[in-house]
Amino acid sequence: MRKRLFNVGAILQGLSITFGFMFKKRPTIEYPSVKKQHAPRFHGLHELRRYGDAKERCIGCELCSSACPANAITVIGAENTPEDRKSPGERYAARYEIDELRCIFCGLCEEACPTDAIVLTPRFEMADYRRGSFIYSKDRLLVPPDAGVGAAPDDRPGGIPSDLGRVAEIKSTTDVEEGYSATHRGEILKTERRGLAG
C-alpha cells in the first residue's frame, strides 16, 4: 500500500513539469496568420529597384549574371535612346530573367551589382504549383515606378550613381522592429499586384 502511494507521488512530480509548461510562453508562430520576423539580411525573393525618378537602376552590365554560381540570371542589355531613357547611363536591361528554382539565394548578384539594382527581399512565400511560373522576368521583378529610392546620376554617359558606395544605407530600409510592413520593401510586398509576384 505504501509503495503504491509512493508511485502516485512520482506521477504527480512528473506531471507537475508538464503542467508547468502551461504558464510558459508559447514559442509557436501561428504561421499563415502571423509571419516570422526574419533577420534583416534574410535572402528571399529578388527585386529590381529604380531610382527616385522612376528610372531603372539596372544598366544591363550582366555582372550579376556572371557572378551567379547557379547560372540562374539572364540579362540581355540594349542601348538607351535619347528619346526613351530607361536607365541613366548608356544601356539598360531589355530582358532580365531569374530562374528562382535554380537560384540558391546566395546574394552574390546583390554584391556584384554596381548600382544596387538587384536586391534580395525578405519575401519567402515563393512556392507554386507549376514549374514554368518560376521564371521571374522584369514584369514581376521590377518595383512599381513610384517605389524608387535614391537620386539618379546625371544623364551624361559615364555618370555615376550619387549613392554609389553607400549600399548599407540603402539596405537599411528594412526595419527590424516593425517587421516588413514598416519597410520600403514591405510596402511593395503588401501591394502584390503592383510589383512583385504579379
Place this chain on the structure above:
Amino acid sequence: MEMSPGHFLLARLDDVARWAQSTSVWPLTMGLACCAIEMMTVTSPEYDIARLGSEVFRSSPRQADLMIVSGRVAQKMAPVVKRLYDQMADPKWVISMGACASSGGIFDNYAIVQGVDTIIPVDVYVPGCPPSPDGLLYAVNLIQQQIREGGRGGILARS
C-alpha cells in the same frame, strides 16, 4: 457546380473527406540532403507543423500521403525515390523542396538528377537553398488547398 437533390449527401461526404484528407497529410521521412534539416525544423515548436496535421513523419511509404523530396537527388538515389513513390498509397502528393530537388540547383553535373520531376510527378515546388521552414509550411498550405479543391496529386505535368 449544379447538384441534383439525389447527389446532395454524396457531395457533402466528399467535402468532409477532402477536409479530413487535407488536415492529415502525413509526410514520408525522406531527407536526402541539407534541406532535410529545414524539413525537421518544421516539426519544432516554433513552426509546429502539427497545427496543419502533418506532424507524423511516417517511416513506411505505405502509410504516407506526402513525399517531401528535400535535397539533391543523386542519380544513384533516383531509382529509390521512384520506388518509394510507387509504394505510397493513392492519393499521394509530392513537394519538391529546394533548388536542387526542383531543378538541380548549382549542381549542373553528371551526378545529380536535374529536377526530381523528371522521375516522379511533383505538385508543389519550393525554391530556396534551403527554403526557410515557413516557406515549406506555405507549400504544405498549397497542398492542403489543392486537396480541398479536389486535386488528386500527381496530375500536373512538367510545364
